[in-house]
Amino acid sequence: MSKADSISFHSWRATGFSGEVLSSEPVLKELRDFVNDGYMRLARGGIEVGGVLFGERQDNKIWVEAWRPIACEHSKGPSFDLSEKDLIGLERMLSEAAADHSLAQLEVVGWFVSHTRSEIHLRPEELTFWNQHFGKDWQVALVLKPARFQPVRAGYFFRNDLGQIHVHASVEEFTLPADGNKQRAENNPLQPIPQRGGTAVVPALERWTPAVTIESPPLPEVEETRLVAERAELRSPQKRRRAWGMFFSIIAGALLGSIVRIGLVYYWDTHPDSLGLKLNGQATELLVQWDREQIRQLNGQSGEITISEDNRTLVKAIDGEALLLGTFAYQTQAADVKVRLRVFREGHVAVVESARFLTTPPPPPPPPAEAVVKAPASRGSERRKGR
Numbered sequence: 001m002s003k004a005d006s007i008s009f010h011s012w013r014a015t016g017f018s019g020e021v022l023s024s025e026p027v028l029k030e031l032r033d034f035v036n037d038g039y040m041r042l043a044r045g046g047i048e049v050g051g052v053l054f055g056e057r058q059d060n061k062i063w064v065e066a067w068r069p070i071a072c073e074h075s076k077g078p079s080f081d082l083s084e085k086d087l088i089g090l091e092r093m094l095s096e097a098a099a100d101h102s103l104a105q106l107e108v109v110g111w112f113v114s115h116t117r118s119e120i121h122l123r124p125e126e127l128t129f130w131n132q133h134f135g136k137d138w139q140v141a142l143v144l145k146p147a148r149f150q151p152v153r154a155g156y157f158f159r160n161d162l163g164q165i166h167v168h169a170s171v172e173e174f175t176l177p178a179d180g181n182k183q184r185a186e187n188n189p190l191q192p193i194p195q196r197g198g199t200a201v202v203p204a205l206e207r208w209t210p211a212v213t214i215e216s217p218p219l220p221e222v223e224e225t226r227l228v229a230e231r232a233e234l235r236s237p238q239k240r241r242r243a244w245g246m247f248f249s250i251i252a253g254a255l256l257g258s259i260v261r262i263g264l265v266y267y268w269d270t271h272p273d274s275l276g277l278k279l280n281g282q283a284t285e286l287l288v289q290w291d292r293e294q295i296r297q298l299n300g301q302s303g304e305i306t307i308s309e310d311n312r313t314l315v316k317a318i319d320g321e322a323l324l325l326g327t328f329a330y331q332t333q334a335a336d337v338k339v340r341l342r343v344f345r346e347g348h349v350a351v352v353e354s355a356r357f358l359t360t361p362p363p364p365p366p367p368p369a370e371a372v373v374k375a376p377a378s379r380g381s382e383r384r385k386g387r
Contacts, residue, residue, distance in 0.1 A: 007024055007025065007026065007065075008024075008025045009022040009023060009024055009025065009063065010022070010023050010025060010028065012156055012172065012174065013172070014156070014158075014170075014171040014172035015171055015172070016160050016166070016171060017156075017158050017160070017171065018060055018161070019060035019061060019062060019138070019158075020060065020061045020062070021061075021062050021064065021140060021156055022061060022062065022063045022064065023064045024055075024063075024064055024065050024066075027064055027065065027066065027067055028176055029176075030067065031051075031067065031112065031142075031144060031152075031176070032144075032152045032176040034049060034051070034069065035049060035114040035144045035146045035152060036146050036152065037049075038114060038116070038146075039114070039116050039146040039147075039148075041346065041347060042078060042346075042347065042348070042349070043348065043349045044349055045078060045116045045117045046078065046116045046146070047074055047078040047080075047116070048078060048079050048080035048113065048114050048115060048116050048117075049069065049070075049072070049080060049113070049114050050069070050070045050072065050080045050111065050112060050113040050114065051067050051068055051069040051070050051111065051112055052067060052068050052070060052090075052093070052094065052097075052108055052110075052111050053066075053067050053108070053109050053110040053111060053112060053140070053142065054066040054067060054068070054097070054103050054106040054107065054108060054109065055106055055107070055109040056105070056106060056107065056109075057107070057109060057138060062109050062110075062138070062140060063109075064109060064110075065106060066102065066103055066106060067112070068093060068097070068103075070082070070086070070089075070090050070093070070111075071086060071089050071090075071093075072086050073085065073086060074301065074302065074344075075302050075317070075319040075320070076302065076317045077302065077304065077317070077344060078116070078117075078344065079117075080113050080114070081125065082129070083319075090133065094108065094133075108134065108139065109139060109140065110134060110139045110140035110141055110142065111130070111133070111134050111139075111141055111142070112141070112142035112143070112144060113126060113141070113142075113143055113144075114143075114144045114145070114146060115143055115144070115145050116145075116146060119145065119169070120143045120144075120145050120153060120154070120155045120169060120170050120173060121143070121167060121168050121169055121170075122141065122143065122157055122165070122167040126141075127165065127167055137159050137163060138159075140156050140157065140158050141156070141157040141158075142154060142155070142156050142157075143155055143157065143170065144176075151175040151176055152175065152176040153173055153174075153175050153176075154170075154173065154174055154175070154176060155169070155170020155171075155172065155173040155174070156170060156172075157170060274291070274294070274353060275290050275291060275294055275295070275341055275343065275351060275353040276289075276290050276291030276294055277289070277290050277339070277341050277353045277354070277355045278290070278355065279337070279339060279355050279356075279357040281332070281357065284331055284332050284333065285329070285331065285332070286329070286330045286331070286332045286337060286357060287327065287328075287329055287330075288305065288307075288327065288328040288329075288330060288339055288341070289326060289327050289328075290326050290327075290341055290353075291326065292324055292325070292326035295323055295324060295326070295343065296324070298343060298345055298351060299345055299346065300320070300323050300343040300344065300345055300351075301320055301344050301345060301346050302317070302318060302319055302320055302323065302343075302344045303317075303318040303322075303323045303341065303342060303343045303344065304316070304317055304318065304341075304342045304344075305318060305328055305339065305340070305341055305342075306339070306340040306342070307330060307337060307338070307339050308337070308338045308339075308340075309332060309333060309334035309336065309337045309338070310333070310334045310336075312333070312334075314330075316328070323343065332357075335358060336356070336357075336358055337356070337357040337358075338354065338355075338356050338357075339354065339355050339356070339357065340352065340353070340354045341353050341354075
């Protein structure tokens, strides 16, 4: 075994999976912290992260012993959607893994991704990514679901004997306990297993330390008498009501201050200065423009333009460089066009601004002039003219 015998592993088995996934306890803790950190980077939903799982495979057992993050610039938003630059970095990282001494004698056994805005399942683009980069029939995928003030939920995905994948949900979910959560082993679907040397290791999450009792030295007799008198005075109803009133006043003031502070922070975070969205154009040519300096001040990382006209809607993702250009051209097909610009910022909520463009129809052509027909003169009038 490439790792020290003191490391404990947790077993994962599922119906339809003929093998067993044995996850290193330190790796599970590091993955828990990694996905929680991504979840807290944005106010609403955070960002999704992913990485590669390294380990060993023996018979029908997969040992997960290390991991490496996959760099994602999130050019298309907070989802874990790799760009061409990200994919090049992934291929370079996989090719350089053999030279990494900490990954000696280990191979790629799968990959993982966090879902911050959806449940534990595999999206179509994630299934394509899995087949393209982790195409061996035994390599697994791990989806983790962080939540605020809750343990991280997770589930493995695998290919069965027919090469099929149950993508709608993990066959068997499990939870990674939060820091300081002393769960009993029988309540956790991840159970400690014996090491390869045959010695059972109790996971660190299950260890506990007995409480230490500290005995205080006896108080002098005069000091003890004074304390008894003070306690007797505080037991009077008037003192007790005053103390409770002061306590509730402090609590109410602290809560009110926190609510006002949170409200102000949220308001200024969701009501920044205008993005300067403007629409200009003639006929079918529409030019969408915004304030580039405002984008720099907001530290915009990427953006998204949504254009709606009649029954047609176009959603265009914008990377950081295109966002700083401050312009986008579009061929319209209707007289009424609605445009919405959304700017994503690291550590803050997205900024959204909308505008509407109405094309003035050309004036109708003037009606054709009526021809004036001259009536022929009557015979009587001709006779009078001859006279």
